Amino acid sequence: MKPEGINRRYVLRAALAAPVILGGPARAAGTIQMISHRYPALEHYAEVMRGAVPGVTVNTQLMPIDKAMELATIALSSKSDTPDIVYASDTTFQTFVRNGWFRPVDDLWAKYKDEFKLDDFPDSVLAPFRHDGQLYVMPHTLNTMMFFYRKDLFDQQGKAPPTTIAEYRDLAKSFNSPMRAGTISCLKPVDAATNEAHWYLNALGDGWFDNDWRPSFNTAKSVAAIEMLKEVTKYAQQGFTAAANDECTIALQQDTATMGLQWATRAKSMDDPNKSRILGKIDWVKPPQGHGRMGGDGYAISAFSKQDPDVLFRIIATSAGQKSLRDAASLMIPPRKSVLDDPDLVKANRFYPAALASYESGTRAPSLPEFNAIGEFVTRRILQGVTGEMTVKQAMDTAASETETFLKGHGYYK
Amino acid sequence: MLFPLGYALWLSLLNYDLGSGSQEFIGLGNYRELLNDARLWATLLRTVGIVLSAVGLEFCLGLLIAYGLYRLTFGVRALNLLLFLPNIVTPVVAALFLRWIFIGRWGLVSGLLIGWGIFPPDFLGDPAWARVTVVLADAWQFTPFMILVLYAGLNTVDQSQIEAAQIDGAGVWMLLFRIMLPAIRPLIVFVLAIRLMDAFRFFDTIYVLTGGGPGTATETITLYTYALAFRLLQVGKACALGVLTLLFVAVLVATMIRIVYRREKGAF
Numbered sequence: 183m184k185p186e187g188i189n190r191r192y193v194l195r196a197a198l199a200a201p202v203i204l205g206g207p208a209r210a211a212g213t214i215q216m217i218s219h220r221y222p223a224l225e226h227y228a229e230v231m232r233g234a235v236p237g238v239t240v241n242t243q244l245m246p247i248d249k250a251m252e253l254a255t256i257a258l259s260s261k262s263d264t265p266d267i268v269y270a271s272d273t274t275f276q277t278f279v280r281n282g283w284f285r286p287v288d289d290l291w292a293k294y295k296d297e298f299k300l301d302d303f304p305d306s307v308l309a310p311f312r313h314d315g316q317l318y319v320m321p322h323t324l325n326t327m328m329f330f331y332r333k334d335l336f337d338q339q340g341k342a343p344p345t346t347i348a349e350y351r352d353l354a355k356s357f358n359s360p361m362r363a364g365t366i367s368c369l370k371p372v373d374a375a376t377n378e379a380h381w382y383l384n385a386l387g388d389g390w391f392d393n394d395w396r397p398s399f400n401t402a403k404s405v406a407a408i409e410m411l412k413e414v415t416k417y418a419q420q421g422f423t424a425a426a427n428d429e430c431t432i433a434l435q436q437d438t439a440t441m442g443l444q445w446a447t448r449a450k451s452m453d454d455p456n457k458s459r460i461l462g463k464i465d466w467v468k469p470p471q472g473h474g475r476m477g478g479d480g481y482a483i484s485a486f487s488k489q490d491p492d493v494l495f496r497i498i499a500t501s502a503g504q505k506s507l508r509d510a511a512s513l514m515i516p517p518r519k520s521v522l523d524d525p526d527l528v529k530a531n532r533f534y535p536a537a538l539a540s541y542e543s544g545t546r547a548p549s550l551p552e553f554n555a556i557g558e559f560v561t562r563r564i565l566q567g568v569t570g571e572m573t574v575k576q577a578m579d580t581a582a583s584e585t586e587t588f589l590k591g592h593g594y595y596k
Numbered sequence: 597m598l599f600p601l602g603y604a605l606w607l608s609l610l611n612y613d614l615g616s617g618s619q620e621f622i623g624l625g626n627y628r629e630l631l632n633d634a635r636l637w638a639t640l641l642r643t644v645g646i647v648l649s650a651v652g653l654e655f656c657l658g659l660l661i662a663y664g665l666y667r668l669t670f671g672v673r674a675l676n677l678l679l680f681l682p683n684i685v686t687p688v689v690a691a692l693f694l695r696w697i698f699i700g701r702w703g704l705v706s707g708l709l710i711g712w713g714i715f716p717p718d719f720l721g722d723p724a725w726a727r728v729t730v731v732l733a734d735a736w737q738f739t740p741f742m743i744l745v746l747y748a749g750l751n752t753v754d755q756s757q758i759e760a761a762q763i764d765g766a767g768v769w770m771l772l773f774r775i776m777l778p779a780i781r782p783l784i785v786f787v788l789a790i791r792l793m794d795a796f797r798f799f800d801t802i803y804v805l806t807g808g809g810p811g812t813a814t815e816t817i818t819l820y821t822y823a824l825a826f827r828l829l830q831v832g833k834a835c836a837l838g839v840l841t842l843l844f845v846a847v848l849v850a851t852m853i854r855i856v857y858r859r860e861k862g863a864f
Contacts, residue, residue, distance in 0.1 A: 255829065256826065259614045259829075277615060370807065370809070372827065420706070420716075421699055421720055423718075423809055424720050424721055424806055424807065424809055424810065433701075438702070554827075555828045558823055562811050562812050562815075564811075565810045565811035566811035568811075569811055569813070571813065588828070592613070592615060
């Protein structure tokens, strides 16, 4: 008998059977896809989103910020209809909005203003999420970098928290030992290194850019600021060049570092008995000389989503509702006035006074849609300066030249 | 296969920038810009260094272990299976646990060294050590492939040649270098070519271990391509770099094969 091979009839049968075997559309109807950065407060919001609208399944994917932004970029640049809800920070959302990847939410905001008490968000909190007058993001957290320090160790040695970066360097040196680093330093490109450089550049240098978006991070003052950063890293924990917020938080929690700059959203975890070995030993003050990075984040709706925008808005608004924010108040600085001003919450969260002081003395990242892209090469050059692969001056000049070329290609400096 | 390649070629001729939204045709502009880009040349040089170190180490180790297995009279199958395990682990998963082995302070290696009273170097944070670590990581994962292919090759060498050499008094090493290696030269070129092509695409392990850092210390050409596409959002330029990488690897492998082919007609 002739063995049966692959013939036209076989191929046709297989083609007809494929949709049945593969199960038709890839997405189950009603399943909403959400991509987000991950830290404790955002984990809480993801949980609220999953149960926000009865009968609607929300699939939440949480990951470190660089990965989340890359994934969202890949999906939205190809006009994919997933994800539906996307994490956005005050710096990342601008690129997305300019490319038309986010949907403005002003109409939905007006429609649901009373139901979700949206007047509770102060204008100053909404302003960073507007582009050309339109609102794109519902804020979920206000965040600021605070100075974390080991109060028990400082008290033992009769030392006070630093008020200048030079004092901070000297304290880091005095506390540094093989088993416990003098300070944390988080220089993993891009996000973490940008945050740390932001503090030095704004507190000691001339900041990132001048008024014409020309780099000012390579002026003499700014180079000296990065030299100071380099000096401080002599007393930093091992692996600081590859450390992001997670690694730095762990270094403090596991008693392998004494102090350093970290986000307010990480403060509560210092007192978490499941994660920390230093319960009650950390205290917080505003960053020496101020100018720690401040910002905020929230969630936006994809312009390509095929889901009902009302449902998506309800999910986002529920997770940023008064109850949800009150439940998460220990994990961040709440963006709603009613929650932020609640005296009970201020009393219950001992990091609040330092967080508010840090917020008041903080500096936002430049409102430049290209800021994150620029951060890619600037932070790598800073690291080359810090690790001695080139001098700091060479590193900052190279980064400035690359930045100018990049921005010129994007229509700046006409 | 031709469609993605053709599409990448087309994109490489555009100023396709997701950040600015532009998609204008600029001919060879991306290639010109890249060839004048100091970071590209530094990355290429670094990639060649990492690839040659990794493949060289894998070949030497692979050959030694394969020859050891060849001479072993028992347990070869079991050992072969065990040795091959690292090669079947997904690279990202392998890199993740290698990261926990090499990570500073609380990593396995650092922990052991501290336990013995030695303060360890910063394996992933120091530029020189980071390069060594990524080479070791690649060697750990791909030496088994070398072992498998070389061991199979050694077993194909004509037994009468080996016996004749032994009668003439050839020792263990002379047998390996004078009889067996020349006999499997085409296979060696094949396995080196495959590994070189593969190693030039070295991405996942470095991405997880060091992210190309510190600075650009372990940034290979594929990581730079990734940064161009997904961080700087310059898709056209990233495609141009992909095409340049393809050409570079093709020329490298073709040269290698040509040299051997000239010396020994019929190698391929």
